Structure formats: structure tokens, C-alpha cells
């Protein structure tokens with residue numbers, strides 16, 4: 001028997017005059033998932049979230065919750081709640097009144113409201129803030145109250161549109177951990193929107209990458225990072241070297257690629273179906289590249305020589321930009337874990353780079 005998705009988005013489109021903001025978007029989201037929509041600014045993430053919430057109507061397609069269309073249901077009748085970047089708390093109400101607001105609107109008894117407000121405050125670990133006004137809270141606390149208010153009427157789905165983007169880096173990381181734990185504890189399905197790939201990788205069970213109104217890949221974080229299906233995804237998810245070339249031949253999952261200006265390299269355990277002669281790019285993450293004055297490559301490794309073009313000391317690691325003989329700039333990482341060791345090379349030094357045949361992944365698009 002096929003498992004039915006909690007939420008099913010089927011061929012949903014949204015046009016603004018001639019502009020296609022969403023182009024036949026289809027997605028299935030399972031109950032209990034932390035699902036993220038990730039893509040650059042303007043790719044249509046908020047537009048899609050607004051359609052799910054019922055603040056806007058699609059031009060085509062359908063949205064099903066538990067197998068039933070919700071497209072004609074007004075926002076207040078959809079069992080979901082949306083959290084935005086700006087906390088949208090009522091400044092003249094205390095924290096408890098803010099959280100209890102949706103329940104008062106729904107006509108709940110005062111006693112029940114109190115109990116559920118306390119429970120929601122426990123969920124976001126701010127039980128002692130009930131009587132405070134929003135002005136007396138930090139940005140992170142305000143966002144936790146907004147989340148508590150969203151949870152208080154026990155939605156099936158929580159839609160979060162860049163909820164942490166107004167917070168500084170340290171607080172954001174702390175809130176990310178809290179969000180992961182909260183979602184695990186309460187088990188509500190989260191649909192999370194961000195343009196920050198690091199945040200998406202850290203938080204999500206699955207990620208849908210969007211580009212110009214389309215879904216271009218849906219996968220678990222490790223697969224998206226290790227096996228992007230296009231140059232766009234490879235480049236958008238983390239740092240990635242793209243080495244352009246032509247497929248020379250494929251035998252099973254072993255591929256020989258003629259890299260432009262560099263010559264042949266061997267790619268083993270390839271998951272990409274290639275046709276000889278077709279254009280491709282080898283995607284290589286900086287941490288997969290070995291760099292040394294003399295790399296002494298093993299049989300399984302490709303290696304090239306170059307020179308240090310630039311370097312960037314980041315504390316825990318140093319990024320070396322290596323110029324290869326064809327002019328390509330390759331980014332490689334060296335961990336500064338050895339004590340007292342931070343500068344392995346200087347700009348202008350001759351170096352060699354090497355990578356294993358299964359270090360890279362081929363993309364055709």
C-alpha cells in the first residue's frame with residue numbers, strides 16, 4: 001500500500017501578469033518531516049508558502065492535505081500556522097496574552113487557555129516570561145514566543161518563512177538547535193523556508209531546492225551535498241569546484257572525462273548516466289582535494305600541478321585557491337589542526353593537488 005503524504009502539492013503555478021513565479025511545482029511532504037524550501041532570493045519560496053497558508057490562490061494545480069483539497073478553504077480553516085521573519089507579536093499584550101490570542105479567538109475556556117499557554121511556554125523553554133511584554137524580550141526570545149503562539153492551537157503543519165534571518169549568527173545557531181529539538185519533541189510537520197544553504201543542511205530531513213519558480217532537486221541533505229543533479233545545485237549548496245569537460249567513455253559506473261585544458265581524469269562509482277561526447281562538469285568539494293608540495297598520488301587519484309593564487313585564513317581551516325595550468329582556480333581546504341601550524345604555503349608557491357576517483361560527482365545540466 002502506498003503511504004499517503006500529509007501534504008501534496010500538485011502542479012501548482014502562480015503567475016504575476018507575464019512573470020511566472022511558480023511553474024508547476026509538485027511536492028509530497030510526509031507527516032513529521034522537517035522539510036525545507038531552499039533557493040536564492042526571488043525563486044518563489046514565499047509565494048509557495050503563501051499559497052499553502054491560503055493567503056493567495058494558485059492559477060493552476062491543487063494542494064491536498066490528508067488527500068483532500070484545501071484550495072478553497074480560507075486561511076483560518078486550514079490546520080496550519082505561519083511564522084514570518086518579523087515576529088508579529090502584539091506589543092500591547094503580554095507574552096501569555098499573545099500566545100493565548102488564537103485560543104481566545106477560537107472561543108476556548110479561560111482555564112484551558114491558561115493550561116495550553118503554559119504548555120506552549122514550556123515547549124519553547126520560556127516559562128518565566130508569561131507576564132513580560134514583547135519589548136522586554138530579545139530577538140531570539142520574541143521568535144520563540146511567536147513559535148509558542150503558532151503551536152498553541154496544535155496545527156498539523158507549521159510554515160516558517162526565514163524565521164531566524166533577523167538574528168545574529170550565534171543566536172541563529174542556538175535557535176537552529178532549539179528548532180530541531182522542538183520539532184522532534186512535538187512531532188509537528190515543519191515546512192521551513194530559507195535561502196541559507198548551511199541552515200537548510202543543518203535543520204532538514206529533506207530539502208527541495210528551487211530556482212526561478214521550479215523545484216530542481218528534492219533530497220536528504222547528504223545526497224544534495226554529495227550528489228547534486230545540476231551545476232546550479234552543486235554551486236548553490238556549499239562551496240564547490242566545477243571542472244568542465246567532455247565525457248570520453250563510460251564503462252558501467254566508471255567514467256573517463258576529458259577536462260578542458262587539463263586532460264583525462266577517471267571518475268569511479270559514478271551515479272550519473274553519461275553519453276560519450278556530452279558536456280559535463282566534475283563537481284569537487286574543497287575538502288575532497290589534497291594539496292601538498294608533492295602529493296605522491298595513489299593509483300586511484302588524479303593529480304595536477306599549479307601554484308597558490310590566493311589564500312584565506314579562517315581560523316580552523318585555511319582555504320587555498322590554486323591556479324592550475326589551464327587557468328582554472330581550484331579551491332582546496334587544509335585543516336589547521338596541527339599545533340602551531342597555520343601557514344602551509346605562501347602565495348606564488350608551486351603546489352600539487354590530487355583527488356580520489358570517487359571524490360567528485362558528474363553533472364550534465
Ligand SMILES: Nc1ncnc2c1ncn2[C@@H]1O[C@H](COP(=O)(O)OP(=O)(O)OP(=O)(O)O)[C@@H](O)[C@H]1O
Nearest residue numbers: 016019021039040041042043044045046047048195
Ligand atoms: N504580489 C506580487 N506581484 C508581483 N510580483 C510578485 C508578487 N509577489 C511575488 N512576486 C515576484 O515573484 C518572485 C518570487 O517572489 P518570492 O517572494 O516568492 O521570492 P522568495 O523566494 O521568497 O525570495 P526571498 O528569499 O527574497 O524572500 C519575485 O520575483 C517577486 O518579485
Ligand SMILES: [Mg+2]
Nearest residue numbers: 045046047161
Ligand atoms: Mg521570501
